[in-house]
Amino acid sequence: MKNEGIEGTERFLSPDKGRGLRAVRHFAVGELVFACPAFSYVLTVNERAAHCDHCFARKEGLSKCGKCKQAFYCDVDCQKGDWPMHKLECSAMCAYGENWCPSETVRLVARILMKQRATTERTPSERLLLLTEFESHLDKLDSEKEEMNQSDIAALHHFYSKQVIDLPDNQALIELFGQVNCNGFTIEDEELSHLGSAVFPDVALMNHSCSPNVIVTYKGTLAEVRAVQDINPGDEVFNSYIDLLYPTEDRRERLIDSYFFNCQCDECMSKSKDKAKMELRKKKTSPPEPEEIRAMVHYAKGVIEEFRRAKHYKNILSTTPTSSAFLDSPVPPSELLEMCELSQEKMGSIFADTNVYMLHMMYQAMGVCLYMQDWDGAMSYGEKIVQPYSVHYPAFSLNVASMYLKLGRLYLGLERKTQGVRALKKAQGIMEVAHGKDHHYVAEVKREIAEQM
Numbered sequence: 001m002k003n004e005g006i007e008g009t010e011r012f013l014s015p016d017k018g019r020g021l022r023a024v025r026h027f028a029v030g031e032l033v034f035a036c037p038a039f040s041y042v043l044t045v046n047e048r049a050a051h052c053d054h055c056f057a058r059k060e061g062l063s064k065c066g067k068c069k070q071a072f073y074c075d076v077d078c079q080k081g082d083w084p085m086h087k088l089e090c091s092a093m094c095a096y097g098e099n100w101c102p103s104e105t106v107r108l109v110a111r112i113l114m115k116q117r118a119t120t121e122r123t124p125s126e127r128l129l130l131l132t133e134f135e136s137h138l139d140k141l142d143s144e145k146e147e148m149n150q151s152d153i154a155a156l157h158h159f160y161s162k163q164v165i166d167l168p169d170n171q172a173l174i175e176l177f178g179q180v181n182c183n184g185f186t187i188e189d190e191e192l193s194h195l196g197s198a199v200f201p202d203v204a205l206m207n208h209s210c211s212p213n214v215i216v217t218y219k220g221t222l223a224e225v226r227a228v229q230d231i232n233p234g235d236e237v238f239n240s241y242i243d244l245l246y247p248t249e250d251r252r253e254r255l256i257d258s259y260f261f262n263c264q265c266d267e268c269m270s271k272s273k274d275k276a277k278m279e280l281r282k283k284k285t286s287p288p289e290p291e292e293i294r295a296m297v298h299y300a301k302g303v304i305e306e307f308r309r310a311k312h313y314k315n316i317l318s319t320t321p322t323s324s325a326f327l328d329s330p331v332p333p334s335e336l337l338e339m340c341e342l343s344q345e346k347m348g349s350i351f352a353d354t355n356v357y358m359l360h361m362m363y364q365a366m367g368v369c370l371y372m373q374d375w376d377g378a379m380s381y382g383e384k385i386v387q388p389y390s391v392h393y394p395a396f397s398l399n400v401a402s403m404y405l406k407l408g409r410l411y412l413g414l415e416r417k418t419q420g421v422r423a424l425k426k427a428q429g430i431m432e433v434a435h436g437k438d439h440h441y442v443a444e445v446k447r448e449i450a451e452q453m
């Protein structure tokens with residue numbers, strides 16, 4: 001295939017940012033800018049049986065691979081289509097049994113290597129940027145990240161050397177893992193539950209802004225990029241790489257730590273939302289000293305990190321009662337909930353309930369409640385979160401849509417019809433822009449609303 005580019009956009013050199021994507025025509029809010037099939041992808045282990053390993057369709061009654069009984073498919077076509085990748089794991093999973101445990105990054109890298117061997121030409125995922133052009137930022141890795149790369153490489157050799165013969169040398173693998181860590185994507189469903197990991201080279205071409213003008217959503221393993229602000233000819237197209245809930249300093253730390261650049265976007269310069277995001281509790285006595293506030297932010301970041309480790313890097317937030325994400329957590333859910341409550345109590349002495357660090361802990365607590373099927377608990381957290389969320393996040397945000405969706409579904413489950421329908425309609429309004437009016441997730445929400453009429 002020859003390089004045909006992406007209509008309406010062009011690759012260009014962005015001042016101070018290196019290469020980027022620029023619009024050459026106008027895109028209205030909600031309009032599809034471009035779509036990009038995954039170059040390689042992998043379904044997360046926890047979603048097996050709920051989603052097809054090949055097309056990521058979510059449905060009941062998928063058929064399992066007769067040999068390993070661990071991969072699930074819509075039909076024979078999906079099974080056949082997936083075999084070139086599944087064969088990397090099918091017999092190895094049988095052989096290793098319980099001891100088969102490569103990280104999701106390792107699983108993805110094995111698939112990338114196989115795909116690279118099978119293709120000699122530019123793929124439809126690389127119309128503007130080749131995977132081999134990805135930055136790896138190897139010179140900026142700290143020792144913790146280097147160690148993680150090395151243990152991933154060891155796992156690749158351990159679990160895949162029989163299937164991927166002649167693995168590249170160590171230096172080439174370090175480079176590839178670096179590239180995947182900086183340019184990989186996680187695929188999430190409409191409630192932001194983690195479904196898998198993938199590489200979408202053309203999507204990775206977009207630079208970051210904390211006030212992005214596009215949003216990436218997924219249709220199976222296809223990434224779709226839609227405008228969430230008006231984009232004019234000549235405008236750079238910006239995606240967000242991070243959760244935009246947090247205040248400027250915190251966002252910039254996260255961006256430096258994971259993507260190695262100093263964000264200079266309009267939001268980072270104006271800090272227009274920081275005051276609301278860091279709202280303090282109103283008291284009759286004198287307001288807290290700046291040092292007290294700094295100490296509390298430091299404490300909050302510590303708790304967030306502790307919590308992340310306790311969950312074992314798993315995404316625990318899902319309203320699906322069958323979600324098994326907690327099963328791998330070394331800390332029991334009741335203890336996680338206690339951690340959330342204690343930290344909220346402590347932070348609550350200085351921070352208002354709308355402060356983003358309070359909201360962070362409430363969101364975690366809501367996730368634990370959902371996991372423990374404490375629907376009333378989850379609902380009352382959701383009710384506290386959703387309003388401030390819509391103030392802190394940009395106008396069209398997947399975080400806000402998914403919160404309305406979770407809350408709406410909880411209301412309906414608890415037979416609170418009016419509130420349920422109202423919340424689902426809020427979600428629908430955002431999703432029609434972010435996902436597009438014809439997305440199957442939007443159709444599902446519409447059906448859930450119609451059932452109440």
Ligand SMILES: [Zn+2]
Nearest residue numbers: 052055074078
């Ligand atoms: Zn399928």
Ligand SMILES: [Zn+2]
Nearest residue numbers: 065067068090
């Ligand atoms: Zn199998």
Ligand SMILES: [Zn+2]
Nearest residue numbers: 210263265268
């Ligand atoms: Zn920024």
